[in-house]
Structures are given as C-alpha cells and as structure tokens.
Amino acid sequence: MNDRHLFEVFAIPVTVHEFLSVAAVLALLVLAFAALRGSGGRRRAETDAQMAALARNHAELAGRMQTLAEILGGRQADFARAVAEKLDSSAHRVNERLETSSRATLENLGALNERLGLIDAAQARLAGLTQEVIGLKEILANKQARGAFGQGRMEAIIRDALPASAFKFQHTLSTGARPDCVLRLPGDDKFLAVDAKFPLEAFSALKEAGDEAAKKLAQARVRADLGKHVKDIAERYLLPGETQDVAILFVPSESLFADLHESFEDVIQKAHRARVLIVSPSLLMMAIQVLQALVRDALVRDQAHVIQAETRRLVEDVLRLRQRVLKLEGHFRQSQEDVSAILVSSEKIARCGERIEKIDFAQPPEGSEIMSAAQ
16 A cells, blocks of 8 residues: 555655654654754753654555555555446447448449449430530531431431332432432332431521621621522522422421521422422421322232232132131031930940840840841
C-alpha cells in the first residue's frame, strides 16, 4: 500500500512512503528551527512538549495517511475496474457500430457500382447514338451521300412490297436518262419514274437562319432549288410513249415533307402542274401497296386458266376419292356380314357340344345340325 501513487508533482508521481518521509523531515526542520529560537530550560521543556505533541500528531497523521492511502487504493482499484468495464462496453458498441456501418457502406458501394455500370452502358449507347447522328448529318450534308440515303430508303420500301418483275433500279431510258427507279404497272408497257435525289441544302440553310433576312433568302433558295429539280424531272423522265404521264419525287423524311406542305404550298402546286408528285415514305408505301394489289389482280387474271385447270383436276381427284371410299364401305359391309355368319355358326357348334356332353339324343340328329352349322 505504501507504494501507491497519491498525486503527481510536475509529472513526477509521489507515493505514500515518500509523502510520509517528506512530512517527517519537514516536522523535524520545524522543531529544529523552534529549538534554535528558544532559550533556557523553559524553552527546552516547551520544545520537548511540542516535539512530543508533534510526534503524536505525526503518528496520528501517519495513521490517517495510511488509512487514506488504503481508501484511495481501493477507490483507485474500483475506478480502474469501472473504467475498464466502461471501455470494454464502449469498445463493444463501437465495434458493433463499425460493423453495421461497414455493411451499409459495402451495400451502398455495391449499389453505386451497379448504378455506375448502368451509367457507363447508357453513356456507351449515347456515344454510339451520337456517332450515328453525326454520320447522318455528314450523309445529309454530302449531296451524293444524301442521294444514296434517299435511294436506300426508297429501294427498301419498293423491294419489300413488290415482286422483282414489277420494278427496276437505275433503268436507262431511250434518252439516256437514268431515274432512280421505274415501276411497271400491270397491263401497261409504260414505266413510272421515281426520283430520290431531293434538294436539301436550301432546307438546311432555312433551319440555320438566324434572322428574318436570312430566313427570306433561304426560303427563296428553297423555291428556286425545288422548282429547278421539279422541272428537270419533268423534262428528263416524262417521255411520251415510254413513261407514264406523271413522275414521283421521293422525300426521305416525314418532317421535311410536312414542312414543305406547310410553308411552300406554291411549290407543291407548281409540281402538280408539272405532273410531278412529291411523296413522303408513308405515301410511297401506300402507293406501293396499291400497286401491289394491282399486280396481284393482274397475276390472278393472267393465271386464270391455270387456276381453272388446277381446280378441275382437284374436282376429279375428289370424285375419285369418293368412289374409292364407297368401294371401301362395300368391303366393310361384306366383312361385317361374314363376321355375323361366323358368329351364328359358332353358337350352333357350341349348342351341339353341350348336347353331346349331356348325351341328349332326343334332339334332331347331330349331323344335320352340324351340317347346317357348317353351311
């Protein structure tokens, strides 16, 4: 107990034994100082009495300090134990909270990784779509590439709906002109010319016009370019005796077709007077479907004699099948009659056997019944 720390002085721990020693030294110094100042016997007696009282006080103080040191030691042990328990409990709670936080963090990181994966995939698709849009813009900016784009859409619509004998791409007319496509109408040797090279530069300038003056200039350019293209189609593809009285100008965009009808009705009317029909993809598909029905009807009319011959052969086969079924029915009926006769004979033979077993000869002769059964 004397080695326990009571307090610290300038970060130096002080034990009970050291404290008592220092207290005793201080007491002796005080007595010595008092003895030096005193004189005579009376002083000595008083000093002795004081020393004795001081010794008693010192002994009492030492006992109290010992008791206090023991109490403080016990309190310190209890405090250390309580602090250790609190630290263990706090550490346990902290560990639980850290574990819960770690699980939540891992779940959030997993969800975040999934979201990042989705974002990466969407970004990749967006990048691909951007490249496709850029490619489409480059196609529409290039006149030859734009013509190939319109040609491709027009060919896809026609090729999917009509037989190969009803159309021809890049056909050369007698004048040397080569429309993008010619259609053959049923019962008519004249071609219907289709042009897919729609002028788009003026419409692009109209979309990019920033002020009213630029917009008017772009509109005038649209009218001039489209009017010239309609005139070229009428002069090159409307050939008497070789082509139909009308030609088709294919617009490869529904929105462009709508803008054209909304803002340039005069150009549409001019094209109609020039016998040039401006059609969108949906209108071209509708016209091709009508032509498809006409082609089908023409094929049916051309092959009517073949259909009649095939129908006649089908009727003959049905009649032949009916005769064979009737013949098979006769065979089945004869087989049924034979089976019935066999059953009658077997019943007579069974009755004859029963009479023989019972030795019953009162009935008609066995031979006659047997003979009749055999018959």
